[in-house]
Amino acid sequence: MKMRKSGLFILLPVLAGTFLLLTAFGPFSTNSTGEVPPAETITIPDDIQRIFDKSCFGCHNSESTSDKAKKKLLLDQFTELSKVKLIGKLGEIVETVENNEMPPEKFLSKYPDKALTDDEVKRLKEWADKTADDLMK
Ligand code: HEC
Known part of the structure; x- marks a missing residue:
């Protein structure tokens, strides 16, 4: 009983940390408004x-x-x-x-x-x- 509880306490922060890292640096990285970053520059044809x-x-x-x-x-x-x-x-x-x-x-x-x-x-x-x-x- 004691064992399972503490196991969860370790697992949860690890999962949360992985999720944060993925959203911050991974392929789904978002800007501060939580949207996919749009084009930043333009060229004039x-x-x-x-x-x-x-x-x-x-x-x-x-x-x-x-x-x-x-x-x-x-x-x-x-x-x-x-x-x-x-x-x-x-x-x-x-x-x-x-x-x-x-x-x-x-x-x-x-x-x-x-x-x-x-x-x-x-x-x-x-x-x-x-x-x-x-x-x-
Ligand atoms: C002979 C000079 C002149 C030319 C050529 C000219 N403008 Fe302007 N434009 C001005 C002046 C002066 C203002 C500021 C008007 C004011 O403050 O009321 C202005 C203002 C503007 C503004 C801001 C309008 C606003 O909402 O305040 C835009 C956008 C603009 N011009 C676009 C253009 C575009 C696009 C062209 C070419 C197709 C052009 N201008 C050609 C003199 C010019």
Whole structure:
């Protein structure tokens, strides 16, 4: 009787320890929220980069003379953003291009060739939506 009890006292912590080790370092390792870790980084495909370069980069880069544009979006450092910020900015990109807010109208009246074509709006939106989705998985 005495023997069985103490045996259980040894076995239980060992089992618990094994379980903890497996969940922490094993193939099923999880992050602090208990979910499978999602993708941490993104890459910008060439066709999307070309759209950014043509219509957005001039204002949204760290050397830009527009402080307002810089504060909102830095395309040269975009992929270095934290996951949470990336998801937020991708959503803002979708919103601005959907509502024809970017590039700004004033700018387009001077440089009409920088306007996004319908196809570019579509591709940009699809990419941003999908990338944000993947980050949230
Ligand atoms: C002529 C300069 C210029 C160009 C070109 C430009 N932007 Fe902007 N963008 C701005 C400025 C200025 C702001 C800040 C507006 C404000 O603070 O009200 C801004 C803000 C934004 C924001 C943040 C909007 C928000 O919700 O606050 C996003 C996202 C954005 N731009 C995306 C783009 C994208 C995508 C392109 C290319 C398709 C683009 N911009 C092209 C000047 C530019």
